[in-house]
Structures are given as structure tokens and as C-alpha cells.
Amino acid sequence: MLFSSLVSFFALAAVGVDAHGYVKQIVCDGKKYMGGVPGETNPQSPIRRISTIDPYKDPKGPGQTCGLNAKAGAIVAPVTAGSKMTLQWIEHINQLWPHEMGPLITYMAKVPAGQTADKVDPSKLSFFKIQQTGQKTKGGLKWFLEDQMKANTDYVVNIPKNIENGDYIMRHEIIALHLADKKGGAEFYASCFQLRVKGGTGSGAVSPRSSTPARTLRPTRASSPLASLTRASSTSSLALPSPTLSPAPAIRRLLPPLL
Numbered sequence: 001m002l003f004s005s006l007v008s009f010f011a012l013a014a015v016g017v018d019a020h021g022y023v024k025q026i027v028c029d030g031k032k033y034m035g036g037v038p039g040e041t042n043p044q045s046p047i048r049r050i051s052t053i054d055p056y057k058d059p060k061g062p063g064q065t066c067g068l069n070a071k072a073g074a075i076v077a078p079v080t081a082g083s084k085m086t087l088q089w090i091e092h093i094n095q096l097w098p099h100e101m102g103p104l105i106t107y108m109a110k111v112p113a114g115q116t117a118d119k120v121d122p123s124k125l126s127f128f129k130i131q132q133t134g135q136k137t138k139g140g141l142k143w144f145l146e147d148q149m150k151a152n153t154d155y156v157v158n159i160p161k162n163i164e165n166g167d168y169i170m171r172h173e174i175i176a177l178h179l180a181d182k183k184g185g186a187e188f189y190a191s192c193f194q195l196r197v198k199g200g201t202g203s204g205a206v207s208p209r210s211s212t213p214a215r216t217l218r219p220t221r222a223s224s225p226l227a228s229l230t231r232a233s234s235t236s237s238l239a240l241p242s243p244t245l246s247p248a249p250a251i252r253r254l255l256p257p258l259l
Contacts, residue, residue: 020053021097022067023172023191024090027154028079035191037093046077046117046194053092055176055187065123066171066192073194076117081200082161086154087172089189100146102177102186103134106157108195111167117194122169130160145174164202168195 025034026047035047042049050067063069079085089097109125111117133144147153157172170193179185 020055021089021091021174021189022050022053023047023193024088026077026085026087026193028077028085028195029083031077033075033077044074046073046075048073048122048192048194050191055189057184057187059186059188062123064188064190066169067190070122070192072118074118076167076194076196078196078198079159081159081163081165081197083159083199085157085159087157087193088152088154089148089174096151097145097148099176099178100149101143102145102175102180103132103143104145104155105129105173105175106131107171108160108163109169109171110164111169113166115167117167117169117196120167120169122171122192125169127169127171131157145176159197161200162202163197163200165197165200168197169193170195 022038023035025032027033028046033045033047034043035045036042036049038050038053048066048070050071051069054068056063056068058064091098107127107129109122109127111120111125136142136144144155148155157170171190172193173188173190176187176189179187
């Protein structure tokens with residue numbers, strides 16, 4: 001049961017285990033791009049730079065879009081539609097991602113004509129969900145997030161084939177649930193990547209039917225404990241923020257949409 005899994009992590013939290021982290025790198029079309037260490041380094045990168053490795057706690061705050069104080073990266077990474085992109089989460093330099101409980105969710109947003117991904121304001125865009133992963137088995141205690149606790153483990157994102165070419169912002173996040181039995185307990189880790197898609201089969205408008213403005217990516221019931229936002233029942237079902245997955249090829253893995 002999800003509740004039992006939560007209880008086991010509260011014991012760890014009581015002795016000072018806190019979640020921190022960021023996206024160390026992405027790989028697009030075989031090329032590796034390193035991200036900056038939050039608050040410390042600023043390499044030439046398509047990964048938008050954030051100011052801290054600490055979790056973001058405000059479900060309605062501006063840091064939900066791309067992370068706290070996110071700044072544009074210097075470059076835009078080319079990526080082929082229909083390809084597999086990889087990324088890696090860590091806690092800090094030479095420190096592994098620390099927690100194994102919670103979903104990983106990935107969105108994309110088309111950059112308007114006349115703008116580029118390294119100049120656009122992501123908070124003004126509308127995002128469509130392309131992938132979401134959570135528990136490895138329905139009702140199980142193992143999560144795909146746990147794989148990120150192993151050294152040099154890639155998380156694979158499938159770039160939809162049926163989107164149009166052009167610049168996009170990809171928003172990828174972890175919602176860490178080890179403290180989510182209480183209001184304000186969930187920890188949000190959002191990261192944005194500047195991409196230039198080629199080889200897409202879409203034309204005209206972005207093909208996914210369901211999208212949502214960046215300002216409403218979080219559930220609207222933010223005043224209630226996030227446990228109630230992420231546990232559809234006490235048995236195991238996990239419910240996620242809107243929108244629903246796009247009709248583009250994507251990984252669902254046991255996670256029904258919340259709204």
C-alpha cells in the first residue's frame with residue numbers, strides 16, 4: 001500500500017534525510033549537455049539554470065514552471081522527433097539522487113513563431129504532457145524513481161514523432177512524496193530544457209489535443225494536504241496533475257490523470 005510506503009519514509013525523514021537535487025545532464029541525438037550546479041556554475045547548456053538544489057514547496061508559485069529563479073540557457077539542443085532522449089538526476093556533485101518515492105512527469109511546449117527556446121518565457125507557454133512514470137506495479141512499493149538512486153542511471157524520455165518541427169521547452173519534474181502525508185509535504189523538482197525538434201511529422205499546429213498554461217500546471221486544490229492530491233485512495237492509485245497525456249507516443253505506466 002502507498003500509505004505503508006509513506007510511513008517507512010517518514011522514519012528516514014525523522015533522522016534528517018532530506019531531498020535535494022537537480023538534472024545533471026541531458027543527452028539529445030547522442031550529444032551530452034551538462035547542466036550547471038545550482039547557485040554555483042553556469043556552463044553553456046540548454047538546461048535552464050536554477051538557484052538551489054533545495055525542493056520547491058509552493059504548489060502555486062512561479063518556481064513550478066522551471067524551478068526556483070530559473071534562468072535561460074545559452075544554447076538550444078537539436079533533437080530528432082521519435083528519438084529517445086536521456087537525462088540524469090543527482091543530489092549534488094558526486095552525490096546520488098536521495099529518494100525513491102514519487103512520479104517523474106515530462107511536458108513539452110511549442111515556442112511561438114518568431115521566438116527561440118533560449119529567449120522565450122516558459123511561464124507564458126502552454127504545455128502538453130508526453131510521459132509519466134510512477135509505481136513499477138499497481139499497488140507496489142517500488143517506483144521508477146528509485147532507479148535514479150543508482151550511479152549513472154539514465155531516465156529515458158521518448159520524444160513524440162507526431163509534433164511539428166521547431167523550438168520547444170521541455171519541462172521535466174519529480175514530485176517527491178516521502179513527506180506527502182501532510183499539507184505542504186510534497187517536494188517539487190522542475191527542470192526545463194531548450195530543444196529544437198527536427199524530423200517531426202506534425203504540421204500547422206501542435207498535434208496534442210490537451211495542453212495547459214504553465215501557471216496552472218499544478219492541481220487547483222493546493223489548500224488541501226498534497227497527500228490527498230497524489231493518493232486517489234489508501235490502497236495505491238496515484239493521481240497526477242493535468243493535462244492528460246497527449247495522443248503522441250508516450251509512456252503511461254499506471255498513472256491516471258488527476259483532473
